[in-house]
Amino acid sequence: MGELNIRHAVSGDRDxxxxxxxPTFREGATYPLPRDISREEALAYWFAPGNAVxxxxxxxxxxxxYYMRANQRGGxxxxxxxxxxxxxxxxxxxxxxxMCMHSLDAARARGFTAMQSNFVVSSNERxxxxxxxxGFRIVGTLPGAFMHPEHGAVDAFVMFREL
Amino acid sequence: MGELNIRHAVSGDRDxxxxxxxPTFREGATYPLPRDISREEALAYWFAPGNAVxxxxxxxxxxxxYYMRANQRGGxxxxxxxxxxxxxxxxxxxxxxxMCMHSLDAARARGFTAMQSNFVVSSNERxxxxxxxxGFRIVGTLPGAFMHPEHGAVDAFVMFREL
Numbered sequence: 001m002g003e004l005n006i007r008h009a010v011s012g013d014r015d016x017x018x019x020x021x022x023p024t025f026r027e028g029a030t031y032p033l034p035r036d037i038s039r040e041e042a043l044a045y046w047f048a049p050g051n052a053v054x055x056x057x058x059x060x061x062x063x064x065x066y067y068m069r070a071n072q073r074g075g076x077x078x079x080x081x082x083x084x085x086x087x088x089x090x091x092x093x094x095x096x097x098x099m100c101m102h103s104l105d106a107a108r109a110r111g112f113t114a115m116q117s118n119f120v121v122s123s124n125e126r127x128x129x130x131x132x133x134x135g136f137r138i139v140g141t142l143p144g145a146f147m148h149p150e151h152g153a154v155d156a157f158v159m160f161r162e163l
Numbered sequence: 164m165g166e167l168n169i170r171h172a173v174s175g176d177r178d179x180x181x182x183x184x185x186p187t188f189r190e191g192a193t194y195p196l197p198r199d200i201s202r203e204e205a206l207a208y209w210f211a212p213g214n215a216v217x218x219x220x221x222x223x224x225x226x227x228x229y230y231m232r233a234n235q236r237g238g239x240x241x242x243x244x245x246x247x248x249x250x251x252x253x254x255x256x257x258x259x260x261x262m263c264m265h266s267l268d269a270a271r272a273r274g275f276t277a278m279q280s281n282f283v284v285s286s287n288e289r290x291x292x293x294x295x296x297x298g299f300r301i302v303g304t305l306p307g308a309f310m311h312p313e314h315g316a317v318d319a320f321v322m323f324r325e326l
Contacts, residue, residue: 028237028238031237032235032236032237032238032239032240033236033237034236034237035237037237063208072195072282072308073192073196073197073313074191074194074195074196074197074198074200075194075195075284075309075310075312076195076282076308076309076310077195078310079305079308112268114306114307114308115250116305116308118281119235121238121241139304139305139306140302140303140304140305140321141303141322142242142279142302142303142323143277143300143302143323143325144277144325145235145239145242145277145279145323146239147238147240147241148238149238156239158303158305160305160306160308162306162307163208
């Protein structure tokens with residue numbers, strides 16, 4: 001894989017983003033969203049009002065995407081929240097990690113002073129380890145809060161780090 | 164105070180609900196919302212799509228309100244989330260506790276198997292104690308996640324109970 005370029009998404013990226021989101025949403029093992037979510041609804045979720053959306057490109061192909069938003073409003077607006085997704089064919093190439101590191105800088109640049117993940121499915125061990133490697137720690141455990149399509153009820157973690 | 168009647172809100176209750184929400188939102192010490200939120204935006208938040216909204220009446224006066232929704236979708240849709248607010252002139256009369264107990268039954272009736280509060284400001288000790296008395300436990304601590312207008316950065320708690 002060549003150099004990774006992470007940039008703001010434009011509307012012409014929507015097809016590529018949906019190609020990345022669809023298999024993971026359909027599998028239903030990591031994001032708390034309906035497995036049969038439509039393309040339109042999924043993109044509305046990813047590009048929700050207030051979200052900044054980024055894509056990671058390698059050799060002119062989009063191989064990952066993430067969004068950033070304020071996790072709360074008012075007195076909670078200094079804490080960022082992100083959702084990340086890598087293309088399946090590009091797993092294991094460090095794209096998620098690169099996006100996470102990029103998001104920490106982008107969040108600082110926007111004045112956020114912390115970042116929170118509200119719902120990291122505990123059986124998604126790859127993600128848990130990656131966020132921990134990026135400085136996040138588990139600050140909460142939601143018991144049985146996720147019905148995994150294979151494992152049944154599993155815990156979800158709240159993860160947090162200062163910026 | 165006479166008997167408390169808790170029922171579904173109707174559109175004619177919106178003025179009474181706003182009268183309850185406004186002083187607390189303006190104070191900005193408990194909900195992570197802009198202190199200058201408009202009536203329209205506050206009611207849109209309380210009556211967001213998917214929310215069930217209830218009011219508590221005593222002697223034909225609305226003295227409290229709460230909303231209930233699924234905290235997540237898809238694999239997380241079995242966990243309810245509520246927001247409660249009592250009229251300031253009725254504080255100390257057990258209205259919040261009555262609404263919380265009502266909400267636990269209403270959530271069970273809707274098939275929810277747990278309830279989560281995502282953001283209980285730690286300095287709101289009255290609320291923390293009340294939810295604990297209603298069976299909630301602190302399952303997470305979000306460090307400095309709330310900028311309190313008087314106290315500065317304070318923790319927020321994630322609270323949870325099975326139903």
